Amino acid sequence: xxxxxxxxxxxxxxxxxxxxxxxxxxxxxxxxxxxxxxxxxxxxxxxxxxxxxxxxxxxxxxxxxxxxxxxxxxxxxxxxxxxxxxxxxxxxxxxxxxxxxxxxxxxxxxxxxxxxxxxxxxxxxxxxxxxxxxxxxxxxxxxxxxxxxxxxxxxxxxxxxxxxxxxxxxxxxxxxxxxxxxxxxxxxxxxxxxxxxxxxxx
Numbered sequence: 001x002x003x004x005x006x007x008x009x010x011x012x013x014x015x016x017x018x019x020x021x022x023x024x025x026x027x028x029x030x031x032x033x034x035x036x037x038x039x040x041x042x043x044x045x046x047x048x049x050x051x052x053x054x055x056x057x058x059x060x061x062x063x064x065x066x067x068x069x070x071x072x073x074x075x076x077x078x079x080x081x082x083x084x085x086x087x088x089x090x091x092x093x094x095x096x097x098x099x100x101x102x103x104x105x106x107x108x109x110x111x112x113x114x115x116x117x118x119x120x121x122x123x124x125x126x127x128x129x130x131x132x133x134x135x136x137x138x139x140x141x142x143x144x145x146x147x148x149x150x151x152x153x154x155x156x157x158x159x160x161x162x163x164x165x166x167x168x169x170x171x172x173x174x175x176x177x178x179x180x181x182x183x184x185x186x187x188x189x190x191x192x193x194x195x196x197x198x199x200x201x202x
Contacts, residue, residue, distance in 0.1 A: 004046050009088035013043065013096045043096065049108055050089050054082055062118050068126035069187060072145065073177050075119070079149045080173040083156065085167075091157045094150060116142045132185045144184050152176040 003025035007016050016039055022029045036042040061074030083090040119142035126132045133140075152172050156163045161172065181189035 001097070003072050004042050005050075005086075005089050005092055006097050007077075008043065008046065008092045013039070017044070043092075046089075046092060050093055054078070054093075054110075055115055057120060058115055062122045068122070068131045068185065069181060069189060071122055072181060072185075073189075075145065076173055076177050076180075077150055079153065080169060080176075083153050083163075084169055087163050092155060094154055094157050098115075113144075116146065118142075118144060132187060136185070139185060145180055150177050 004016075004021050007020045007024050011020065016201055018032050018036070018039055019029050021039075021042065024033045032042070057078045058075050061071055064071055064074060064078050066074075116139065117189070120139040122189065123132065123136070123138035123141040127134050127136070127138065152175070155161045155172065156169065163169075178189040181187050
């Protein structure tokens with residue numbers, strides 16, 4: 001699976017061949033076909049394995065007994081830390097799975113709807129506690145949150161921002177949090193501890 005991530009990241013869906021993955025993994029060409037019928041099925045497996053881990057970490061943040069600001073920041077942190085640890089895998093999830101013909105085979109819609117509904121429930125609970133305005137649509141808040149996260153990460157994935165710049169990743173994470181919390185939820189977004197430390201040093 002790691003070899004598939006590497007090849008999809010370098011060559012993209014259209015440029016990837018099964019023999020490229022086999023060579024990257026150091027195995028026989030036919031062995032890959034023993035497990036996967038074609039590269040669509042291979043990409044589907046890459047998505048399923050990567051998404052499941054991400055979803056479980058996001059769910060843990062959504063389930064925390066904390067003000068909505070802390071939980072939103074937690075979800076954003078999970079996404080940006082995933083990119084920091086494995087930028088190639090995140091690149092494949094964002095660019096190749098979502099924008100390739102294999103998207104029909106990869107049931108991305110139903111997989112994504114699970115985390116959207118869970119986040120929507122979090123916003124619904126936040127409304128009941130008076131943490132965010134009652135007129136907001138919780139599910140729309142959820143889709144907007146993940147849209148902000150995806151576009152923030154896309155800036156690095158596409159090379160518009162330097163993925164090697166750790167400070168740039170921290171600034172992007174903070175900007176996504178502030179944009180969503182201030183602009184959508186209408187609540188103050190207290191700066192994260194890492195940003196406070198950076199500001200103190202400057």
